[in-house]
Amino acid sequence: MARRVRSGQAGAALVIAMGTLAAACAAPGSNSPQPAATGTSSQPTSQSAAPTCGTAPITMNGYFETGFPLPKALTTEFSKQHPNVTWNIREDQFAVITQNAPRVLADNPPDLMRLPQVSELVKDNLLKNLDGYAQAFGWDKWPASQLEQLRLGPGGRPRGEGSLYALGLNFSMTGVFYNKKLAAQIGMSTPPATLAELDAALAKAKDAGITPIVQFNGGATGGLAFPLQNLMAAYGPPGPINDWIFQKPGATIDTPSNLQAVQHLERWVKAGYFQKDVNAVDYATMMSRFIDGQGLFMFNGDWESGNLDKQMAGNVGFSLMPPAQQGGKQAAMSAPLTFGIAANAKNADCAAFFLNWVATDQKARDVGVEVGGSHPMGPADAYMPKVSSDTVTASTLAAGADIAKDNGAMDFIANATGAIYAKSWTPNLQKLVGGQQTPQELLKAVQADYFGQIEGN
Structure with missing residues (x-):
């Protein structure tokens, strides 16, 4: 049975690291998809400013893997810093997510989703192309090896090159x-x-x-x-x-x-x-x-x-x-704990903002190391919390x-x-x-x- 969790301050759910964003700053006429509405503004995202979650109340929908505390800890901290954002999370075991992914992305597209292998999902146009967000937030300036596994060519192959379709909460x-x-x-x-x-x-x-x-x-x-x-x-x-x-x-x-x-x-x-x-x-x-x-x-x-x-x-x-x-x-x-944004996600800009926050906010990186136990994604010179040697x-x-x-x-x-x-x-x-x-x-x-x-x- 899938379990649903609602939380205002504590936003719940696991592995939501990757809910990546779709072309937020794509130039008019570019091949990158335009950003989805966030529910916080009727205006399209500006080329000169990265997207945010705004200030109006917004509920983020996620589909995450059960049994892992890191995403829940991150969504909790995120809602503390951004109290207008609450989370409506569905959780399933990874085996169930693997079977359900195409149907969920097509019929009830979440803003953020823990992803199984992504080639077929990209081929079927179920995931957002994140190239625009990568440009807006500067992800394309991160070490290339962090994103290599999340890039796919036209039609979903080959992997390792092409456009960005996912992110990770950390590098596991x-x-x-x-x-x-x-x-x-x-x-x-x-x-x-x-x-x-x-x-x-x-x-x-x-x-x-x-x-x-x-x-x-x-x-x-x-x-x-x-x-x-x-x-x-x-x-x-x-x-x-x-x-x-x-x-x-x-x-x-x-x-x-x-x-x-x-x-x-x-x-x-x-x-x-x-x-x-x-x-x-x-x-x-x-x-x-x-x-x-x-x-x-x-x-x-x-x-x-x-x-x-x-x-x-x-x-x-x-x-x-x-x-x-x-x-x-x-x-x-x-490899990254892979998360993506549904092609028809309602709150794609906020999902992208969250993913960027996970990789760049000092408190988020503290949570990533202390709870997740692995290296956060992000810029090569980003802050790293100190960890006891024992x-x-x-x-x-x-x-x-x-x-x-x-x-x-x-x-x-x-x-x-x-x-x-x-x-x-x-x-x-x-x-x-x-x-x-x-x-x-x-x-x-x-x-x-x-x-x-x-x-x-």
């Missing part, structure tokens, strides 16, 4: 969280430096009666894709994986290094390093088990850093996936800097097409766990599904 990254108390029980005082050291820690945990990895893989959007992509990063470079995700011609996921990654994941499964019911575990259950101390490691994103600093203060460590060889470069899934948030921020230095950022393999996560990665990984599919068969099946979905569009 996946890696390996670990329980420090359980780590001490197996003599682990620092994170594993190589994949072999990680394997050794997993074996020691199992021998000690500790569940080595708490992970989710139930439902339509399973979580074994997280450790799998981390293993892909350990065995091979990120470039070919990004090419596949961005639908570059000739790209394939069925490569020798990715086969090594799937084979390694299969060895973990067969060794009993995941809980026996992993195919039935959802995200919330995984988080509950990890917080309760029921497992040593968890592959997850830095969006949980703030939560873990509160729930397990001083007892959580974080590291990037160790490379296969000592001293090797590290890579990780690092927190997991400090570790995730430092890891993000390492990824940037090594140019090791990858988009999420679930973002290659709109259906690849729910209809290929998840069911194929569930079959792998169940012993119904080999690593070779998994990669060939995913590649075939990928090709069919691209050709079908």
Whole structure:
């Protein structure tokens, strides 16, 4: 069931970072769409001034992912600073959003929406082109890498270039969280430096009666894709994986290094390093088990850093996936929490103003780091809040800097097409766990599904 939340001061809802804005400052006759009315003025947005939320009462409609505190914290602070703005938020699990996105954007267009993969949504003209807003607010002067994954060519492909159709509340990254108390029980005082050291820690945990990895893989959007992509990063470079995700011609996921990654994941499964019911575990259950101390490691994103600093203060460590060889470069899934503005959004200008506020307001950036646990988007020289060195948030921020230095950022393999996560990665990984599919068969099946979905569009 979808849950609706109304709030004046507290505006509710999760991952609303990206509700990007549409061409607010497009010149007359340009190809960029003109801004939608905000409900605050009947006059069109001026070319000389960026849009705002005005001063008249306005209710923002959002469709967000349930289970994450950052968007709610940001909307709460936004309404404190802009009391004329209230929020009407619908929340669903990401798997439901993935299925509902086209219908919701077409039939009941929200001002801001947590987005699944965006290529098909752009192809079907369901999202606003944000180029005008980027010019008005100066987003095009931010580091180009922040926006690359959110740019799409005509008709929704290729990704990585073209017009801007989304933004993120922050730049998130996946890696390996670990329980420090359980780590001490197996003599682990620092994170594993190589994949072999990680394997050794997993074996020691199992021998000690500790569940080595708490992970989710139930439902339509399973979580074994997280450790799998981390293993892909350990065995091979990120470039070919990004090419596949961005639908570059000739790209394939069925490569020798990715086969090594799937084979390694299969060895973990067969060794009993995941809980026996992993195919039935959802995200919330995984988080509950990890917080309760029921497992040593968890592959997850830095969006949980703030939560873990509160729930397990001083007892959580974080590291990037160790490379296969000592001293090797590290890579990780690092991408914005994607939000967009519906093509027919009523309050697009206010949505754009909110997104710009998230990236540039000092208090908003404080909230982004303290609650979200990851690096805010925005100008390269923007204010960054200080973080205590003994927190997991400090570790995730430092890891993000390492990824940037090594140019090791990858988009999420679930973002290659709109259906690849729910209809290929998840069911194929569930079959792998169940012993119904080999690593070779998994990669060939995913590649075939990928090709069919691209050709079908």
